[in-house]
Amino acid sequence: DTGVSQDPRHKITKRGQNVTFRCDPISEHNRLYWYRQTLGQGPEFLTYFQNEAQLEKSRLLSDRFSAERPKGSFSTLEIQRTEQGDSAMYLCASSLISQGISPSGSLNEQFFGPGTRLTVL
Amino acid sequence: SQQGEEDPQALSIQEGENATMNCSYKTSINNLQWYRQNSGRGLVHLILIRSNEREKHSGRLRVTLDTSKKSSSLLITASRAADTASYFCATVPSGFGNEKLTFGTGTRLTIIP
Numbered sequence: 001d002t003g004v005s006q007d008p009r010h011k012i013t014k015r016g017q018n019v020t021f022r023c024d025p026i027s028e029h030n031r032l033y034w035y036r037q038t039l040g041q042g043p044e045f046l047t048y049f050q051n052e053a054q055l056e057k058s059r060l061l062s063d064r065f066s067a068e069r070p071k072g073s074f075s076t077l078e079i080q081r082t083e084q085g086d087s088a089m090y091l092c093a094s095s096l097i098s099q100g101i102s103p104s105g106s107l108n109e110q111f112f113g114p115g116t117r118l119t120v121l
Numbered sequence: 122s123q124q125g126e127e128d129p130q131a132l133s134i135q136e137g138e139n140a141t142m143n144c145s146y147k148t149s150i151n152n153l154q155w156y157r158q159n160s161g162r163g164l165v166h167l168i169l170i171r172s173n174e175r176e177k178h179s180g181r182l183r184v185t186l187d188t189s190k191k192s193s194s195l196l197i198t199a200s201r202a203a204d205t206a207s208y209f210c211a212t213v214p215s216g217f218g219n220e221k222l223t224f225g226t227g228t229r230l231t232i233i234p
Binding site for chain 2: 004031033035040041042043044045048056089091093095097109110111112113114115117
């Protein structure tokens with residue numbers, strides 16, 4: 001399977017515990033994104049990496065959240081001291097940035113993984 | 122925060138009919154993309170339309186983009202039961218370096234066999 005994979009697919013934890021999710025992007029994709037999706041809503045951007053560099057973080061990403069992509073391949077998202085409000089689907093996506101021919105910049109087709117559904121009790 | 126809204130929030134049609142859903146957004150964009158999400162699963166990319174394009178086709182899908190109105194529509198022709206899913210539009214803002222997707226609130230489409 002050459003798509004984006006995420007592990008685990010489901011995670012149930014008690015409030016206050018730490019959790020870590022893993023994302024393996026499509027190989028050779030240089031961009032990796034994390035999104036969070038709550039029930040009935042569209043995904044919301046959390047952060048993204050170009051290779052190993054974390055280029056942007058959303059205000060949604062509180063101090064309890066940290067993401068890494070140490071070798072520019074897989075990425076981990078850790079949530080410390082989980083709260084019930086952290087319950088959501090966490091989606092990972094990857095893309096290969098290439099320059100478009102228009103002056104408006106690059107295209108960005110992102111490929112999503114199946115997500116990790118987190119339930120905090 | 123969500124970039125915009127999709128309309129309708131929910132749509133039920135008979136199999137074989139056409140389904141149209143609309144998306145509005147707020148800022149200047151580089152491109153707009155449509156995604157499908159089956160219940161509780163990841164998103165599948167459907168089609169991308171650039172800001173300098175007005176219409177694009179892919180199989181049974183037709184997407185239009187009106188940058189003056191900051192709106193887009195997705196038409197699915199000859200719907201099938203397998204088209205039952207949530208559909209989201211997502212925008213990439215204009216300006217190099219702004220690569221994150223900003224999603225709408227989604228339209229829940231139900232195809233009745």
